[in-house]
Each structure stands twice: as C-alpha cells, then as structure tokens.
Amino acid sequence: MDRRPTMHLVPTARVTRDVPDRLGALSALPAIDYADRFTLTTGAVATPEEWARAMFGDTPSPAEVLIWRGVLGFRLIRGRSPATVGGWRIGGRGPGWIRLETASWFLSANMLVQTGGGEVSWTTCLRFDRPLGRVVWIPASAVHRRLVPGVLRAAAARLTAGGRDAS
Secondary structure (H helix, E strand, O other): OOOOOOEEEEOOEEEEOOOOHHHHOOOOOOOOOEEEEEEEEOOEOOOHHHHHHHHHOOOOOHHHHHHHHHHOOOOOOOOOOOOEEOOEEEEEEEOOEEEEEEEOOOEEEEEEEEEEOOEEEEEEEEEEOOHHHHHHHHHHHHHHHHHHHHHHHHHHHHHHHOOOEOO
C-alpha cells in the first residue's frame, strides 16, 4: 500500500492517504493497494449506517451507477434492502463503523464509514485484482478525491435538516 502521507486541506474536511493500520484492519480485503480517508467535523449526530445512507441512499443514483458500474465495473445490488446501502453490500459493522463492499472483475472495494467525537470519516480501500484496476483507478481517483468532501457535507446537511443536530 502507498504509505506516503499527503494532506490536502478542504473547507471543513480533510483527506489523507496515510490510513492507519487499525483502520485497514476493518477492511475485508486481504491486501490494500490504495486507501484514502476523508474526515468531516460536524454537529450532525447519526449512526454509521445513517451516515452511509445519507451519503449514498438506499439505491445508487444515476451518477453513481455511471461511475461505479459503468467506469469501475462494480457489481451493485439492485433495489432497496436492509443488507445494502447504495447498491453496496453491508459486509460488516461494529461500534462506530460500517463497511460496504463490492467488486468488479478487476477491482475490489471497501468503503468504511466511521463516526465519533463530532466527526464522520469515509475511508476507501481498494485491491487491484488485475492490472486494469490500477489503470482505471488512476484517473478515477482524481474524480473521487474531488467529489468526496461534497458528499460528506451534503450528507451532514441532510442529517442536520432531519433534526439530528448535536447543538
């Protein structure tokens, strides 16, 4: 895994590619080739699953289908289910975290959503199952890193508007 620490400041959110081993341990992937973590400080109070649903919905949006299924080839589950979020299977959960999982024929992915201490974090962990995974992810990762802070802020706004504000 690329362990070079890089920090990019984004208004009210921060990202690092230096993901601590304890977070990587929550991933179900046997090896992690790429990881990043975005953290937002927020007054919105919700469970990790509520955060994940506020970020991705019960089913994937048309834009998510285009990116996740069209570009990355991920197999998404159609329809609403208590076992999925945004078409991703819920692969694990614990106090303060939930793991969403999916894969394509060339790439496996986990998304970890964690809450606590007035923060929510979204960690993406990928395994390149074939060389094409790395080739596809290089340009896709630039889009990913631009979109995630907005997704986190929009989810916080939805949760706060729903009356889940800690203040």
